[in-house]
Amino acid sequence: MSGVGRRGLIIAIDGPSGAGKSTITKRLADRLGYVHIDTGAMFRAVALVAKRAGLDGADDESLERLCRGINIDFFRNNGCCRVIVNGEDVTEAIRTPEISSLTSAISARKVVRDFLLTLQRRMGNEGGVILEGRDIGTVVFPNADVKFFLSASVEERGRRRWLELTGKGVNVTLEDTVSAVALRDKQDSGREHAPLRRADDAIDVDSTGLSIDQVIAIMEGMVREKEQARSVCVP
Numbered sequence: 001m002s003g004v005g006r007r008g009l010i011i012a013i014d015g016p017s018g019a020g021k022s023t024i025t026k027r028l029a030d031r032l033g034y035v036h037i038d039t040g041a042m043f044r045a046v047a048l049v050a051k052r053a054g055l056d057g058a059d060d061e062s063l064e065r066l067c068r069g070i071n072i073d074f075f076r077n078n079g080c081c082r083v084i085v086n087g088e089d090v091t092e093a094i095r096t097p098e099i100s101s102l103t104s105a106i107s108a109r110k111v112v113r114d115f116l117l118t119l120q121r122r123m124g125n126e127g128g129v130i131l132e133g134r135d136i137g138t139v140v141f142p143n144a145d146v147k148f149f150l151s152a153s154v155e156e157r158g159r160r161r162w163l164e165l166t167g168k169g170v171n172v173t174l175e176d177t178v179s180a181v182a183l184r185d186k187q188d189s190g191r192e193h194a195p196l197r198r199a200d201d202a203i204d205v206d207s208t209g210l211s212i213d214q215v216i217a218i219m220e221g222m223v224r225e226k227e228q229a230r231s232v233c234v235p
Contacts, residue, residue, distance in 0.1 A: 008034055008128025009226060010143075012136035013219075015150035016196060017100075017184045018157030020207050020215065021132040024150065026081055028216050029130045032223060036081060037123050038074065039133035039140070040103075042116050044094035045072050045085045047103040057105040067115040097165065097172065097180070104184055107134075108191040134188055137199035146226050147202040148219055156208045157181050 011034070015021050022038060029036035046063075049070055055062050073084040083091045093099070106112055120140050124131055131140060137147035152160075158178030165172050188196040198204070203222060207215045 007126060008032075009145035009223065009230070010124055010127055010141050011130040011223060012141050012144040012147045012199070012202075013130060013132040013150055014134055014137050014148070014196070014198065014202065015132075016134070016157065016181075016188065018161045018181050019150045019152050020160065020212065021150055023212060024207075024215055024219070025130050025132040027212065028219055028223075031216065031220055032130070033128075035123075035129045036074075037120065037129055037131045038081065038083070039116065039120055039131055039136065041074075041083045041094060042072055042119070043107040043112070043133075044099055044103045045083060045090060046070060046112055046116070047099050047106040048090055048094050049085060050106060051099065051102055057102060057109070060109055060111045063106075063109055064111040064115075067112060070115075072119065097170065100184070101180070104187045108187070110192075134196040137202050138197055142199070145230070146223055147199050148205055148222075149198040149202040150205045150207060150215070152206060152208040154178060154182050154185065 011028075013021055013025050022040065025038070026036050028034075046067065047057075050057065050063065050066055053066060055066060057063075069086075071086050075082055075084065081091075082089055083094060117140060120131060123129065124141060131144075133140070137144055137149070155178060158181040159174065161181060162172065162174045162177040165177065185196070205215060205218060
C-alpha cells in the first residue's frame with residue numbers, strides 16, 4: 001500500500017472501551033476533512049440485529065446467514081454521524097448496556113469479523129479515512145499510514161461511560177460501570193480472533209487527565225506531519 005493515488009491517508013485508531021475513540025475520531029475527521037468509519041458501531045449493529053432475531057451469539061452458521069442480509073451505512077446529520085442498518089437509523093439502539101455486552105461476544109466470532117473486515121477494507125482503501133476500533137492497526141489495515149493506540153485508566157474510562165449513560169437517563173452505578181469496562185477489557189484482550197492489541201508501530205496516546213481538545217491537538221499534529229512528509233515524497 002504505497003499511498004500513491006489515494007486522496008488522503010489511512011489512519012487507524014485502536015484502544016479499549018471507553019477511551020474516547022468515537023468522540024475523538026469524529027472530531028479529528030472533521031478537522032482533517034476525512035471520512036470517519038466507526039467499526040465499533042458496525043459490530044454493535046450486527047449484535048443488535050442478532051438480538052432481534054433471537055440468535056445464539058455462538059451459532060456461527062446462523063450468524064453467517066444473518067451477516068449476508070445486513071447492509072450498514074453511515075451518514076452525517078447536523079454534525080452527528082448516524083448509523084443505518086437495512087434502512088433503519090439505529091444510532092441510539094446500538095448504544096445500550098445490553099448491546100455493549102452482546103457486542104463483545106459477537107465480535108469474537110470469526111464469521112462476523114470476516115464479514116465486517118471485507119466491508120471495512122472496501123470503505124477505507126481509497127484513503128482519506130479514519131477507522132477506529134480494536135484491531136484496525138493490527139488486522140484491518142496493518143499498513144495504515146498513521147496508527148494511534150488511545151487509552152486511559154480503567155477508572156477514568158468507567159467514569160466517562162457512567163456519565164454518558166446517566167446523562168441519557170440510564171440507571172446504573174459508577175461501580176458497576178467501572179466493573180463492566182474492566183470485564184470488556186478482559187474479553188476483548190482474551191478473544192481468539194483479532195484480540196485487542198497495540199500495533200508495534202502505533203503511537204501511544206494516554207487521554208487520562210487530558211481534555212478532548214488536547215488529545216485531538218496531539219493527534220492532528222502528528223497526522224499533519226505525515227501528510228507533509230508524503231506530499232514531499234510524492235512527485
